[in-house]
Amino acid sequence: MLLDKLIVDIKQLYPAVTLQKSNVYGYDSDNKIIFYKRGSNELLTVISILHELGHHVVHTSNHNYEVSTPTEMQCKIIEIEVMAWVYGRSMLNQFQLNTPEIDRYYTTVQAKFINSYIKALQNKKCVKSIYLSYDN
Numbered sequence: 430m431l432l433d434k435l436i437v438d439i440k441q442l443y444p445a446v447t448l449q450k451s452n453v454y455g456y457d458s459d460n461k462i463i464f465y466k467r468g469s470n471e472l473l474t475v476i477s478i479l480h481e482l483g484h485h486v487v488h489t490s491n492h493n494y495e496v497s498t499p500t501e502m503q504c505k506i507i508e509i510e511v512m513a514w515v516y517g518r519s520m521l522n523q524f525q526l527n528t529p530e531i532d533r534y535y536t537t538v539q540a541k542f543i544n545s546y547i548k549a550l551q552n553k554k555c556v557k558s559i560y561l562s563y564d565n
């Protein structure tokens with residue numbers, strides 16, 4: 430129910446974006462396709478789609494992608510992930526999904542992912558910039 434409504438709303442608000450069922454989540458920025466899987470947890474699917482839509486917003490904003498070292502590259506990738514979570518969350522209002530329950534669940538999922546990115550970091554220098562983009 431929630432998911433079907435979200436798909437209809439995305440088509441209306443973001444006509445350039447195509448949603449495609451897949452066995453993975455992802456965003457193809459060249460073709461503006463959001464890949465999603467219909468799992469048993471509908472709310473998790475909704476939240477994951479919002480994150481992928483967040484990638485679309487980051488990609489179409491004039492974000493600076495310039496990096497000069499592999500470390501900066503690693504930091505940039507994670508920074509973009511964090512921004513996609515932040516943008517995705519700001520869309521809860523846009524899609525009338527801003528109930529305390531959904532907001533709380535989004536926060537939990539977002540924190541889980543962001544913590545996993547930070548844990549995976551070999552170089553801890555970008556942790557500070559991650560938290561800066563997280564606070565926005």
Ligand SMILES: [Zn+2]
Pocket residue numbers: 480481484510513
């Ligand atoms: Zn992502």
